[in-house]
Every structure is written in C-alpha cells, then in structure tokens.
Amino acid sequence: MTERLSAPYRLHYAYTRSTGPVIGRFLDSLRDRVLEGIRAADGRVLFPPTEYDEQGRATTGEFVQLRPTGTVTSYTWVNEPRPTHPLDRPFAWALIKLDGADTAMVHAVDAGKEKAMKVGMRVRVRWAEKATGTIRDIVCFDPISPIIKTPVDLNYFVRPGEHQSQYLHALAEGRFIGGRCRVTGRVYVPPRGATPESGLPTEDEVIDLPDTGVLTTFTVVRIPFEGQKLTPPYVFGAIVLDGADVPIYHLVSGIPYEQIRMGMRVRAKWKPREEWGTTLENIEYFEPTGEPDAPFDSYAMHL
Amino acid sequence: MRDIAIVSSAQLPSVREMGPSDESELVQPVVTKALEAAGLTMDDIGFVCSGSSDYLVGRPFSFVAAIDGLKCWPPIQESHVEMDGAWALYEAWVRLLHGDIDTALVFAFGKGSLGPIPDVMNIQNDPFYVQPLGLDSISSAALQAQALIAAKKATERDFAEVAVRSRRNAMSNPNAQIKGEFDPKAIMKNEPYIASPLRKSYCPPLSDGAVAVVLAAGDKARSLVKRPAFIRGIDHRIEPASLGARDLTVSVSTKLAAEKVGVSTGKVDVAELHAPFAHQEIILREALGLGDDVVVNPSGGAISANPIMAAGLIRFAEAAQRIHDGSASRAVAHATSGACLQHNMVAVLEGE
Numbered sequence: 001m002t003e004r005l006s007a008p009y010r011l012h013y014a015y016t017r018s019t020g021p022v023i024g025r026f027l028d029s030l031r032d033r034v035l036e037g038i039r040a041a042d043g044r045v046l047f048p049p050t051e052y053d054e055q056g057r058a059t060t061g062e063f064v065q066l067r068p069t070g071t072v073t074s075y076t077w078v079n080e081p082r083p084t085h086p087l088d089r090p091f092a093w094a095l096i097k098l099d100g101a102d103t104a105m106v107h108a109v110d111a112g113k114e115k116a117m118k119v120g121m122r123v124r125v126r127w128a129e130k131a132t133g134t135i136r137d138i139v140c141f142d143p144i145s146p147i148i149k150t151p152v153d154l155n156y157f158v159r160p161g162e163h164q165s166q167y168l169h170a171l172a173e174g175r176f177i178g179g180r181c182r183v184t185g186r187v188y189v190p191p192r193g194a195t196p197e198s199g200l201p202t203e204d205e206v207i208d209l210p211d212t213g214v215l216t217t218f219t220v221v222r223i224p225f226e227g228q229k230l231t232p233p234y235v236f237g238a239i240v241l242d243g244a245d246v247p248i249y250h251l252v253s254g255i256p257y258e259q260i261r262m263g264m265r266v267r268a269k270w271k272p273r274e275e276w277g278t279t280l281e282n283i284e285y286f287e288p289t290g291e292p293d294a295p296f297d298s299y300a301m302h303l
Numbered sequence: 304m305r306d307i308a309i310v311s312s313a314q315l316p317s318v319r320e321m322g323p324s325d326e327s328e329l330v331q332p333v334v335t336k337a338l339e340a341a342g343l344t345m346d347d348i349g350f351v352c353s354g355s356s357d358y359l360v361g362r363p364f365s366f367v368a369a370i371d372g373l374k375c376w377p378p379i380q381e382s383h384v385e386m387d388g389a390w391a392l393y394e395a396w397v398r399l400l401h402g403d404i405d406t407a408l409v410f411a412f413g414k415g416s417l418g419p420i421p422d423v424m425n426i427q428n429d430p431f432y433v434q435p436l437g438l439d440s441i442s443s444a445a446l447q448a449q450a451l452i453a454a455k456k457a458t459e460r461d462f463a464e465v466a467v468r469s470r471r472n473a474m475s476n477p478n479a480q481i482k483g484e485f486d487p488k489a490i491m492k493n494e495p496y497i498a499s500p501l502r503k504s505y506c507p508p509l510s511d512g513a514v515a516v517v518l519a520a521g522d523k524a525r526s527l528v529k530r531p532a533f534i535r536g537i538d539h540r541i542e543p544a545s546l547g548a549r550d551l552t553v554s555v556s557t558k559l560a561a562e563k564v565g566v567s568t569g570k571v572d573v574a575e576l577h578a579p580f581a582h583q584e585i586i587l588r589e590a591l592g593l594g595d596d597v598v599v600n601p602s603g604g605a606i607s608a609n610p611i612m613a614a615g616l617i618r619f620a621e622a623a624q625r626i627h628d629g630s631a632s633r634a635v636a637h638a639t640s641g642a643c644l645q646h647n648m649v650a651v652l653e654g655e
Contacts, residue, residue, distance in 0.1 A: 004322065011361035011418075023431050046548075048432045054543035074453060074551065076445030077499040084422050084437030093442045093498070095450075095547050104547030106433050106446070114499060119453045135435050 022051045025063065030137035033127050036063040037101050047101035048135075068125035069144065070098035077114040086140055092117045096141060108140040116143055149226070163191040166206060168278035174270060176209040178202075178244050186245035211268035213241040214294045215286070216302050220257055235260050239286055240302045247302060250280065254287030263293040307399050308524040308531030309652065311340035311627075312516045312620035317480040317608035320416040321511035326355075326365050329412045329513040330372030337515035338408070341527045345374040348517075349404025351381045352395045354388030354411040355612045358423050369412060380404075387411065388514060388616030389577070389638030389648050395518055396537060405523040412513035413610035420509055420611065427641060429544055440642065441506055445498035447551040447643040448582040452500055454552045457585050462505045463487035465581040466606055473603025478617075480608040481508050505581040505606075512610030514617045525655075532623035532634070532652040536564025539648035544641065551643050557590035560649040561635075566591055569651075572631035573598045575618035577638045579605040586644060587637060597635075601625070615639065619650065626654040 019027055022038060026049050029036050038049035039062040047066060052058055075094035081087055086108045094117075095104040110126065111117050123141035131137050160168060163179065167190030170177045179191025179202025188195055189209060191202045218237035221230075235257050238247035252260055254269065266286040276282045313336035315321075315329065330353075338344060351373065357365045366383045373379070382398075384390045388411020395407035424440035425433075451457045467487050473479035485504065494502035518524075524531040540556035540563075542549055549555075561567070574597050578584035584599065584606075593599065602621040605614040615638025625631035633653050640646040 009361065017430055019431065027431065050545075054545070054548050073547075074446050074450040076442055076449050076501070077496065078442060079496060082422065082437065082439055084425070084439065086436050093438065093446055095446060097547070103545065106438055106443075106546055107436065119449075135432050 020051060022049050022059065025049075027133050027135070027137075030135070031131040031133050033068075033131075033137075035066045035068055035098065035125070037066050037098070038063055040102075044102035045100055046103050047098050048105050064100065066098045066100045068098075068127075070096045070101070070123055070141070072109065072117070072119055072121045072123060073097055073104050074119060075109065075117050077117060086136070090114075091140065094123070094141070096123060107138060109143065110140045111143050122146075151227075161193060163193050163202065165278075166191060170206075171280060171282055172276055172278045174273070174276065174282070176211055176241055177206040178209050178241070179206055187243060188246050189241060189244045189248055207243070209241045209243050211241070211270075211283075212289060213239045213244070213266060213286075214299045214302075215252060215260070215262065215264040215266050216240055216247055216299045217262055218252055218260055220260075233257050237266075237286065239266055240299060245302065248280075250283060251285035252287070253285040261293065263296060263299065265289045265291040265294060305400055305402060306521045306524070306533050307396055307518055308520075308533040309619060309623035309626075310517050310519045310524050310528045310531050311337050312514065312623060313337040313340060314478045314515075314617060314620060315511075315513045316478045317508075317510040317512035317610050319480065319509060319511070321414065326369040326412065327372035329414070329511075330369045330410055330515075333412075333513045333515040334373055334408065334410055337410075337517050341517045341519070343406065343517065343527070345379070345408075348406050348408045349380065350395055350398045350407040351379055352383065352391040352398070352407065352409050353381075354384045354386050354391035354409075354616060355413065356385055358418075358426055359420070359611060360414050360417045361423075369410075373408075387577075387612050387614065387638050387640055388516075389619060389636075390539070390615075390640070392516060392518070392616060392619055393537060393539060393648065396534060399518060399520050405520045407518040408515065409518065409616065410513065410515040411610075411613040411616045413612040413614070414511045415509035415609070415611055416511050424642070432545075441501060442498045443546065443642045444506070444580040444583070445501045446546065447586075448500050448505070448580065450551045451582050451585065456552055456589075457582060459491060459500050460487060461585060462500070462581040463490050465578075465584045466490070466504045469581075469584075469600055469604045469606045472601050473607035476602045476607070478512070478608060479603040480510050480512075482603060482607060501580065501582075507579040507606050507609035507614075510608050510610040510614075512608060512613050512617075514610075514613045514620055516616060516620050516623070528627065530627050530629060530654050532626035532654065535651040535653050537648065537650040538563040539638075539646065541641070541646040544645060546643060549643070549645075552586065554586050554590040554644050554647060557587055557637065557644070557647040557649060560647055561591045564649050564651050566635055566649065566651060569633050571597045571635050572633055573601060573622065573625045574635040575602060575604070575622040575637065576600055576635075577605055577615045577618045579609055579614065579639075581606055583639070583644055587647075590647075591635060591637070591649070593635075598631075615648070619652075622650075622652050626652055629654070 037047035122144040183198035421439035473482035622634040622636035
C-alpha cells in the first residue's frame with residue numbers, strides 16, 4: 001500500500017456581516033463607550049439587544065442605556081486560555097447581568113485567581129483603548145471590590161527637638177546614644193527632654209551604646225494591610241540595647257520567624273554606609289548574634 | 304400514521320484518530336454493513352439522508368464527497384442535514400410518512416481528529432455577541448455545569464459518578480473509545496480543571512467515527528428483521544441560542560419533546576441519552592422524568608465515544624439494538640445539538 005498523505009491546512013473565510021438596526025446601533029454605541037439594551041414587548045430589558053425576543057416577538061425599538069456594571073450569574077474558570085480566548089492569562093468566562101438588564105451576556109472576567117470569582121459578584125466593563133465597533137470593544141469585566149481606597153495624605157515638617165536630633169545625628173554616624181535619668185540613673189534611648197520618672201531632661205552628657213542587645217518581646221505580623229511595605233509574615237520586636245534600660249523597636253530577621261524567641265541576643269544589621277541618613281532606617285533589621293540567650297530574669301524588668 | 308421502525312444499524316468503532324481516511328472511506332463500511340444486516344442493497348433503498356458538518360474537517364462540501372461511499376447510480380433520492388445524524392433520521396421518518404416508499408438509509412460521520420474542535424464549535428454561537436469572544440465548547444458547557452452546582456442541583460462528585468458509570472458500561476461496547484474502571488475520587492484528586500468545574504473526565508473524547516441506520520415502514524420492517532424497533536413518537540424542540548436568556552440548569556426543550564412523544568405513558572426499560580458532558584446527563588434525566596430503575600446509556604454514551612454529528616444517531620442505533628435483541632421492550636433515544644443542550648430530540652422506540 002502507498003503511503004497515505006497528511007498536511008497542515010488552514011481554513012479562512014473573510015466573511016463580513018450586516019448588523020441591522022438593533023445590533024448595528026448597539027455595536028456602534030460601543031465606540032462611544034455607551035451600553036444600550038432594548039425593551040422587549042413584555043417590558044423586560046434585553047442585553048445585549050436583539051430585534052426579537054426568545055418568544056419571537058419584535059422588541060419595541062426603545063433603547064435603554066445601562067451602567068457599565070453588573071452581577072455574575074454563572075462562571076467557569078479557565079486555567080490555560082486557548083489562543084482564541086479574549087485574555088492570555090487565567091480568567092473566568094461568565095454570564096453577566098448588567099444592572100437594569102433582564103438577560104445576561106457571556107463575557108470574560110479578569111479576576112486574577114479563581115478564588116476571586118463567585119456567583120453574585122459585582123463586575124465592571126473594561127473598555128478597549130481603540131474602538132472597533134465590535135463586542136471586543138469590551139475587553140473584559142473587572143471585579144468591583146467592595147473596599148475603596150480612602151487615603152489621608154497631608155504634608156508636614158518633622159522637627160525632632162534637641163535630644164532626638166542628637167540621637168538621629170549619632171545614627172547617621174552609625175552609633176547609638178542614650179541619656180541617663182537625673183533621678184533614677186536609668187539609661188533612656190533616645191535621650192529625652194523629660195523622663196517619666198523625673199520630669200527632667202536626661203543628663204547633658206550622652207552615653208555611647210553598642211548596637212547589640214536582647215530581644216525582650218516580639219510579634220509576628222501575618223495580616224496584610226494597605227500600604228504595607230513588607231510581605232507577611234515578618235517580626236517586629238522590642239530590643240534593649242546593652243547598657244540601656246528601655247527598648248527600641250525594630251524588625252527582627254536573619255532566621256526563620258518561627259525560631260525567633262524572647263531573650264535572643266541580637267545585633268543591628270546596618271545598611272551600606274552610603275545609604276545612611278538621620279534615621280533608624282539605617283538599620284535594615286536586628287539579627288541573632290549566635291550568643292546564648294539572655295536569662296529571663298536579666299531582662300524581665302524591661303518588659 | 305404509518306408504523307416506521309429502525310431495522311438495522313452499523314457503526315465504526317470510535318477512535319481518537321482514524322488516520323488518513325476520507326469521507327467515503329468512513330461511510331462505505333457502515334452503510335454496507337447496515338444494509339447487509341437488513342438483507343437489503345442500495346437498489347432497495349427509497350431515500351437516503353445524512354448528517355455531518357463540513358466545518359469539522361474544514362472542507363466545504365465534504366458531505367457531498369461522502370456520497371461516494373454509496374452506490375448512487377442510477378441516481379438516488381438523497382438529502383443532507385448540516386446537523387447530527389439524528390436529524391437526518393427525523394427527515395427520513397417524515398419522508399417515509401409520505402407513503403410512496405418503504406425504506407430509507409440514514410448515516411452520519413464525524414472526524415474530530417483534524418481540526419481545533421472546541422474552537423470550531425464556537426462557530427455555532429451568535430456571530431455578533433459571542434463568536435468574537437472565542438467561547439469554546441468546553442467553556443460554554445462549564446458555565447452550565449457551574450450553574451448546576453450553584454443551584455445545588457448537583458455536585459462535582461455527581462459528574463464524576465456519571466463519567467465512571469458510563470465508562471464502565473462502555474466496557475461491553477466494542478464501538479466505544481474510552482472504557483474501563485475509573486475511581487471518582489482519583490479523578491477529582493488528580494485531574495486539573497480544564498474549565499472549572501469540568502475536568503477532562505467529565506468531557507467527551509475527540510473521536511473519529513461513523514454510523515448508519517436503516518428504516519423501514521410497517522410490514523416491510525416486519526419482513527426484514529425479527530424484531531424491528533418501531534418509532535412510536537419522535538419530536539424535537541429548540542431553545543434560544545443566547546446562553547444568558549436561558550436557565551441552563553434545566554432542559555425545557557427536552558421536557559416538551561418528551562411530553563409530545565409520551566415518554567411517561569409507559570415503563571422505560573432503557574434510555575440512550577446524548578449527553579457529551581457528564582453534567583448534561585443529570586439535566587436530561589430530570590427533563591425526561593427517568594427514575595433510577597431506567598438503564599441509562601448502557602453503551603457508555605457520548606462521554607465514552609463522541610464522533611460529533613454521529614453521536615446522536617448512535618444513540619438511536621444503540622437504543623434500537625436493545626429492542627432488536629429483546630433486552631428491552633420500550634426504549635428512549637435522545638439527541639442534542641447546539642451549545643448547552645440548546646436543541647433536543649426525543650423518540651420512543653418499542654418492540655412488538
């Protein structure tokens with residue numbers, strides 16, 4: 001028997017279609033980012049609009065403008081889009097009932113992940129940048145979040161005062177300083193214009209402190225929130241520098257967060273010197289020194 | 304009205320890829336075998352009707368090429384529907400009612416191996432509102448399956464059970480393509496979603512296949528075979544194409560067609576339902592009012608072998624076969640067309 005042949009083959013019809021008075025008007029309105037349904041003989045609003053309803057009755061010719069928002073009535077999640085699909089990343093096909101419409105349309109929802117999809121969710125039209133007068137002028141729908149951003153954004157000056165300024169200047173040189181209480185002798189970091197124990201400024205002469213200390217307590221931040229700079233989980237801790245009596249607060253890292261513990265000996269991990277300024281951000285975080293943990297009694301009074 | 308019966312049928316075993324065989328090479332074997340089973344030749348046939356879609360293979364007029372699989376000289380009375388072969392059977396049934404001829408040949412063929420079938424099926428969608436979006440057939444079926452779950456009418460586990468039972472049944476069907484013992488839990492655990500909530504196992508395979516059915520009227524039928532499967536009623540109904548205008552969790556058209564043919568007026572022994580997707584069997588059972596005592600898809604159904612455009616007519620052939628062999632007295636055959644069970648045909652077949 002002779003070899004039977006096989007070859008690739010592409011079928012392409014350069015079809016055009018006339019759209020008529022209803023579909024034509026609807027598609028043309030999409031160019032202006034206007035969504036129009038049509039009123040059926042029984043009063044319902046059909047969207048997208050048709051010349052006849054499913055009972056075969058002519059629609060009324062009364063176009064009804066709709067808002068670009070709607071509700072998902074069913075959906076399916078597509079993990080691997082086909083080349084013909086409207087989006088090239090995982091997305092949902094959905095039946096969407098626009099607000100004010102009585103019938104649903106099929107379109108895509110760019111939800112990012114399947115968990116973001118549910119029946120009843122609210123969505124909004126995403127328009128194509130360049131109009132073509134086809135249904136693809138709607139690129140897809142985006143989920144509408146029930147949460148809106150309400151940032152407060154005001155511009156102030158910070159003037160930290162004499163004692164804080166001393167402390168920040170020291171940080172800019174890679175040093176910690178503290179100030180001793182004139183009454184109790186306890187060392188405050190930073191030095192203060194008044195200590196709560198005395199109501200008086202700390203002593204004029206500041207004390208140099210090392211960048212090592214004890215982690216007295218800490219918390220693991222696991223909840224994401226708007227404006228967060230770090231990715232949870234991360235650890236924020238209270239560190240009493242060696243020779244000081246009150247803690248400073250900073251990030252603790254360098255080991256898995258579940259191994260971080262009270263009493264752990266830590267040292268500042270400084271950023272490169274050229275990045276230093278008058279800020280505690282000169283320190284990236286505190287990391288374990290590897291020394292044995294401090295006994296609880298040695299820092300209990302600082303908690 | 305004349306009694307008209309299915310007297311014989313033949314199928315090519317469905318396979319994923321039949322290799323380079325053209326239309327006539329698909330049609331010729333099944334037509335020959337079905338005619339032989341009824342003891343007829345082409346010269347005895349009064350009318351021929353076929354069902355197929357040129358878009359499956361992307362070849363205009365491939366249905367005309369299929370006629371080469373018949374002996375058609377001297378010229379024959381012939382017709383074609385660009386639909387599943389079940390609708391060709393309906394046309395042949397109407398033609399036989401005219402009363403001037405006593406026999407008809409119906410055939411259907413489908414090759415799913417040559418083109419991008421899920422995308423080809425998008426061509427049946429609305430050309431203004433849906434087609435430009437590229438809504439493939441698996442995705443539209445998934446919208447329906449999801450609606451069924453959201454309405455709490457079924458769970459994904461139910462889909463898995465339908466697939467597993469169908470493919471177990473298919474083990475006794477030499478023409479089925481996907482068959483064997485499968486574990487619903489393993490399917491749900493191991494198979495990713497193609498389009499949620501549909502996994503591969505809840506979808507039909509791509510198939511190449513063909514089927515032919517011979518119809519005969521009244522005493523002619525009785526003279527040809529021992530136990531003809533008489534068509535006691537046949538009806539088909541269509542719903543709007545717009546998915547958004549329908550309740551996808553029910554099949555109103557199937558229910559209406561079932562009422563017209565009197566499905567519920569007697570005991571149904573067996574039903575062959577054209578449900579390419581597992582969840583569609585659940586919808587059809589409800590629409591047809593089939594109880595748990597009815598044997599559904601003993602052939603394995605379209606989820607086990609799905610030569611598109613032939614899979615509906617195969618349901619008729621399989622249902623009739625149960626009448627021929629005496630294992631059933633009354634059978635329901637169903638065929639569907641369009642996205643999400645848009646168009647449905649229901650027939651009641653009985654032995655004498």
